[in-house]
Amino acid sequence: MSGRSRLLPWAIPLAVVPVLVLLAYGFRTDPHDIPSPLVGKPASPFALTAFDGKPVALDALKGQVVIVNFWASWCYPACYEEAPSLERAWQTYKDRGLVVVGVNFQDKEEPAKRFLTQFGHTFPNAPDPAGRVSVDYGVYGVPETYFIDRKGRLRFKQVGPVSDELLKREIETLLAESA
Amino acid sequence: MRRLPLVAALLGALVLAGAPASAAVPVSEDTVHDVAAQLRCVVCQSLSVADSPSETAHQMKDIIRERLAAGETPDQVKAYFVDKYGTWILLSPPRQGFNLLVWVVPFAGLGLGLVLVLVLVRRWSRHPASPAETPPLDAAMRARIQREMAEREP
Numbered sequence: 001m002s003g004r005s006r007l008l009p010w011a012i013p014l015a016v017v018p019v020l021v022l023l024a025y026g027f028r029t030d031p032h033d034i035p036s037p038l039v040g041k042p043a044s045p046f047a048l049t050a051f052d053g054k055p056v057a058l059d060a061l062k063g064q065v066v067i068v069n070f071w072a073s074w075c076y077p078a079c080y081e082e083a084p085s086l087e088r089a090w091q092t093y094k095d096r097g098l099v100v101v102g103v104n105f106q107d108k109e110e111p112a113k114r115f116l117t118q119f120g121h122t123f124p125n126a127p128d129p130a131g132r133v134s135v136d137y138g139v140y141g142v143p144e145t146y147f148i149d150r151k152g153r154l155r156f157k158q159v160g161p162v163s164d165e166l167l168k169r170e171i172e173t174l175l176a177e178s179a
Numbered sequence: 180m181r182r183l184p185l186v187a188a189l190l191g192a193l194v195l196a197g198a199p200a201s202a203a204v205p206v207s208e209d210t211v212h213d214v215a216a217q218l219r220c221v222v223c224q225s226l227s228v229a230d231s232p233s234e235t236a237h238q239m240k241d242i243i244r245e246r247l248a249a250g251e252t253p254d255q256v257k258a259y260f261v262d263k264y265g266t267w268i269l270l271s272p273p274r275q276g277f278n279l280l281v282w283v284v285p286f287a288g289l290g291l292g293l294v295l296v297l298v299l300v301r302r303w304s305r306h307p308a309s310p311a312e313t314p315p316l317d318a319a320m321r322a323r324i325q326r327e328m329a330e331r332e333p
Contacts, residue, residue: 034264034265034267035265036264036265037261037262037263037264037265038263106222106234106235130238130241131234131235131238131239131241131242132238132242134235134238135221135238135239135242135260135263136263137263138263138264138265139221140221140222140264141221141222
């Protein structure tokens with residue numbers, strides 16, 4: 001009798017507090033924010049054929065800063081929001097050693113080409129018909145953007161749309177480094 | 180003697196040409212399904228690659244089939260996906276480090292609960308509730324009961 005009444009006030013907090021701590025932790029973390037194990041490692045090589053028929057291969061771009069952007073025409077609004085920023089970044093930095101490569105993710109050719117015409121993209125864009133490049137980069141949704149330095153290492157991954165500020169910050173950091 | 184390098188080159192070419200054919204291992208769909216069932220479909224919410232009808236899951240299954248056909252073991256195929264996506268891609272968290280809690284805590288909780296129930300049951304059976312809660316009859320009470328019972332009897 002006396003043993004039970006001494007234990008009882010402790011039993012409730014003992015059971016409730018760990019659950020509250022777990023919930024507090026769980027609700028503060030974003031389940032969609034999954035760190036890529038590939039950041040810091042050499043970027044996976046790829047060889048694709050662009051919509052205009054020209055080859056796009058990472059090996060041919062060594063020594064340059066490369067941005068690989070995964071997008072789709074059905075990815076509205078995020079891909080539509082970032083599209084003008086990507087073209088602006090390409091126009092601003094292409095003469096200083098930047099290459100932007102668009103990889104079209106799980107899309108059909110017609111709407112994809114319409115998307116490129118709509119935004120007047122002039123940087124190379126290629127479909128990834130078998131999804132190999134997407135898996136090699138650990139893509140789990142669009143848009144995702146990967147920043148590769150002059151040495152060919154993956155340095156930064158952006159999940160969700162890129163902004164002018166983010167592009168400027170990352171590109172200028174990587175362009176300042178030597179090959 | 181001058182022809183020796185040529186012969187060697189031809190032999191080498193034959194070996195190389197033969198290599199992919201001999202390396203292609205017949206792959207059972209069961210194995211493909213087994214590996215796919217352990218991997219998370221990356222574009223879905225809580226679906227395995229085996230269960231998802233999405234295009235990405237189809238392509239991931241193709242990659243699994245291709246890698247198994249190239250002679251990789253199921254573990255090597257899983258390691259490839261873990262390499263690209265981290266352990267997040269595995270539907271069952273690996274039994275090590277912090278993740279071990281997920282495997283240990285439910286059983287520890289169950290064990291603790293069982294022990295608690297056992298202890299309580301033993302305590303209750305050692306101190307039967309009824310005699311402890313009814314005060315013993317003293318002489319005055321006994322006399323009063325007998326008196327009142329006698330008064331009721333005609």
